[in-house]
Amino acid sequence: MNININNAELLISAGQPRQFPALPIPQIAFSGRSNVGKSSLINALLRRKSLARVSGTPGKTVTVNFYNIDGKIMFVDLPGYGFAKRSFDDKKRWSRLTDAYFTGNSGIDLLRCVIQLIDSKVGATEDDKQMIRYLQEAEIPFLVVYTKCDKLNATQTNELKSSFGSIDGADCEILFSAKTGMGRDELWKAALRLCDIP
Numbered sequence: 001m002n003i004n005i006n007n008a009e010l011l012i013s014a015g016q017p018r019q020f021p022a023l024p025i026p027q028i029a030f031s032g033r034s035n036v037g038k039s040s041l042i043n044a045l046l047r048r049k050s051l052a053r054v055s056g057t058p059g060k061t062v063t064v065n066f067y068n069i070d071g072k073i074m075f076v077d078l079p080g081y082g083f084a085k086r087s088f089d090d091k092k093r094w095s096r097l098t099d100a101y102f103t104g105n106s107g108i109d110l111l112r113c114v115i116q117l118i119d120s121k122v123g124a125t126e127d128d129k130q131m132i133r134y135l136q137e138a139e140i141p142f143l144v145v146y147t148k149c150d151k152l153n154a155t156q157t158n159e160l161k162s163s164f165g166s167i168d169g170a171d172c173e174i175l176f177s178a179k180t181g182m183g184r185d186e187l188w189k190a191a192l193r194l195c196d197i198p
Contacts, residue, residue, distance in 0.1 A: 003197075005046045007070040013063040017100035021066055022107035026195040027074040029101070031131055032117030034080030037147040040178035041117065042067065042075055045188065052077060064097055073195060074110070076101070081127050102138065113141040113171070113194040115187070120146040120160060120175070136169045141194055143171040145187060150177035 014020050030038050039052035051067065067075040078098050102108065114135055118124050124132070135142045144167055146160060157175065164173045172190050176183035 003072050004070045008046050008048065008051060009068055010051065011066040011068045011074070013065050015063045015097070017097070017104050020064065020101065020105050020107060021074075022110070023068070023071075023074060025068075025072055025074055025110065026112045026197070027076050027107070027110045028191050028195065029076040029078055029111060029114045030117065031078050031114050032080060032147075033119065033122075033125065033127060036080065036117045036119050037178060038077055038080060038117055041115075041145070041147060041176060042077060044176075044178040044181065044184055045075075062097065064101055073197070076111075081131070102134075102140075111140070112196070113143060113191065115191065116142050116144050116170075118144060118146050120149045120156075121151055132167060132169075141171055142169065143187075143190055143194070144173045145176045145183070146173070147176050147178070149175040149182055150179045 011021055011023075012019055030042065032038050042052040043049060046067075046069070052065070062079050064079065065077040067077070069075060078101065081098075116128070116132060116135065118128050132142070132144075149157065149160075152160065160175065167173065171194060174183045174187050174190065176187060
């Protein structure tokens, strides 16, 4: 199946679970810390500069953003977590929205995998580990993408690669840079494979 990535649009920014769309196409969800680079990664995958808005204020977005890719795949950008300056009410709203996506979503059977992002310079935080534990326990297919890898030197890159395989249940682990395009093709192949799309 050929996918025209130029035919991509933001379908809806859902602030309430009742707004979640249920188009009968596979969904790929993106999860990670507020400043891990989710929007930059989505833009890089789609070769766009600003389809997914990169906020200058980490932690600002508290919606679930659904991107329709050529009517064949739905990218689901979950609210970023772990930003300390977010208000208590915003944190509750994030938690409620994200939980609703996984547990109260009529279209959850369309979810094929979660792309779990981890900042390569920071490593897995406790919030990241908590999210991964949830995916493991819920038996939701996921892969791990280490972002901002252009900022690593050769030694750091090799150390990170040597740690691959340490996250139980991860389908694969990928080094990624939105700036250089590192890992872009590899991530597309892995995501399409988990969606059973040739």
